[in-house]
Amino acid sequence: MEDGTPGRAWYEIVAHVLKRHQVDLVTYVPDNVLRPLLELVHADPFFTAFAVAREEEGLGINAGAWMGGRRSILMMQTSGFATLANALASLTVPFQIPNLMLVSERGTMGEFNIGQQLVARTMRPVLNTLLIESHTLTRLDELEFILDRSIVQAVATQAPCCYILSPLLTGGKVFAA
Amino acid sequence: MAFPPNQPVSREQAKVMNRFDITKRMVALLRNEEAVIGGIGYTNFDLWGAGQRPQNFYMLGSMGLAVPIGMGVALAQPRRKVIALEGDGSILMELGSLATVAARKQKNLTVVIMDNGAYQITGGQTALTAEGADIVAIAKGCGLTQSAWAADESAFEEMIALSLREDGPWLIGCRIDSAKPVETTERDPPILKDRFMRGLGVKGS
Numbered sequence: 001m002e003d004g005t006p007g008r009a010w011y012e013i014v015a016h017v018l019k020r021h022q023v024d025l026v027t028y029v030p031d032n033v034l035r036p037l038l039e040l041v042h043a044d045p046f047f048t049a050f051a052v053a054r055e056e057e058g059l060g061i062n063a064g065a066w067m068g069g070r071r072s073i074l075m076m077q078t079s080g081f082a083t084l085a086n087a088l089a090s091l092t093v094p095f096q097i098p099n100l101m102l103v104s105e106r107g108t109m110g111e112f113n114i115g116q117q118l119v120a121r122t123m124r125p126v127l128n129t130l131l132i133e134s135h136t137l138t139r140l141d142e143l144e145f146i147l148d149r150s151i152v153q154a155v156a157t158q159a160p161c162c163y164i165l166s167p168l169l170t171g172g173k174v175f176a177a
Numbered sequence: 178m179a180f181p182p183n184q185p186v187s188r189e190q191a192k193v194m195n196r197f198d199i200t201k202r203m204v205a206l207l208r209n210e211e212a213v214i215g216g217i218g219y220t221n222f223d224l225w226g227a228g229q230r231p232q233n234f235y236m237l238g239s240m241g242l243a244v245p246i247g248m249g250v251a252l253a254q255p256r257r258k259v260i261a262l263e264g265d266g267s268i269l270m271e272l273g274s275l276a277t278v279a280a281r282k283q284k285n286l287t288v289v290i291m292d293n294g295a296y297q298i299t300g301g302q303t304a305l306t307a308e309g310a311d312i313v314a315i316a317k318g319c320g321l322t323q324s325a326w327a328a329d330e331s332a333f334e335e336m337i338a339l340s341l342r343e344d345g346p347w348l349i350g351c352r353i354d355s356a357k358p359v360e361t362t363e364r365d366p367p368i369l370k371d372r373f374m375r376g377l378g379v380k381g382s
């Protein structure tokens with residue numbers, strides 16, 4: 001299995017690396033770009049995947065799961081990340097919980113929705129202010145390495161990590177003019 | 178399974194109890210290292226006051242997340258029973274989490290709502306529960322069919338015992354008075370987490 005090599009789609013690589021690190025619980029609020037990844041984890045019995053009502057609910061579930069000995073990831077779009085500041089600042093960061101987050105980046109490179117464009121600008125300042133490690137995923141050839149190493153680091157240092165899924169990698173959502 | 182049929186049909190009919198008293202009664206019924214998550218507000222202060230068990234988690238600041246955190250622990254450790262204690266103001270902020278618990282049919286999770294009709298810790302401002310929102314009815318509407326108000330203290334004890342014995346998810350609504358909590362939780366998050374993870378056997382003791 002040549003994961004990380006061209007020929008595998010980004011979502012196949014993500015699912016593969018999550019599996020390798022026993023990240024088997026996926027909570028999410030849906031996003032169109034995430035759709036193939038969500039379909040993949042739903043179809044694979046290794047994963048327990050379900051939608052939650054709010055992103056912070058997913059963060060809470062994942063924090064509880066970590067304390068109970070289970071690894072997980074929360075998937076969402078940028079507008080969803082914008083609802084997380086309080087939960088990150090009161091739960092994830094002070095309790096030193098290695099919450100993994102995957103954010104489908106909206107609001108840039110051809111965005112058509114002005115709300116998405118504005119809310120996207122709040123994401124990196126929040127991550128930086130809370131000193132949360134983040135990686136913008138832009139290249140297929142780097143994807144496996146970044147995910148693999150940073151999951152190891154998150155667990156070892158008990159620190160959260162946020163992956164920003166760039167349109168450069170996924171193609172993003174295209175404005176149908 | 179279901180709660181016995183003699184439960185109050187509405188919030189108005191439930192006896193107003195005392196949070197510390199019923200928290201102690203609940204803790205006294207724990208025999209199998211059940212996990213207990215204390216929500217924000219006075220709920221976790223009285224859990225702290227009722228005796229610090231290594232299987233207790235005291236959530237600080239993340240209003241509304243006691244049920245999700247409990248759900249996560251329950252997902253990670255399906256053979257351990259988990260109880261999430263949450264204030265009425267807090268659960269009003271995260272009602273969707275009740276639907277998630279119902280949809281997942283989380284067998285090992287019990288939710289206990291401490292309903293004083295107010296945001297007590299921030300000064301006692303009226304909450305929507307005092308103006309007609311019935312958390313048990315809402316829970317049932319979310320699909321949590323095994324939800325009921327506790328008629329009084331002995332009914333509460335019976336309901337807790339039943340929820341620890343039989344498959345959930347369960348939700349127990351408790352009307353409580355406005356007495357102040359007996360103690361204050363120590364605010365040291367990494368230590369609270371470390372003790373909890375050791376209490377759950379995730380980290381070596």
Ligand SMILES: Cc1ncc(C[n+]2csc(CCOP(=O)(O)OP(=O)(O)O)c2C)c(N)n1
Pocket residue numbers: 086217218219220238239240263264265266267268293295296297298299304
């Ligand atoms: C998101 C958010 N909004 C507001 C607050 C402030 N706050 C902290 S506790 C609390 C009231 C909690 O009410 P309830 O859950 O009913 O518990 P009680 O104080 O009655 O024990 C509020 C409004 C907060 N911590 N987080």
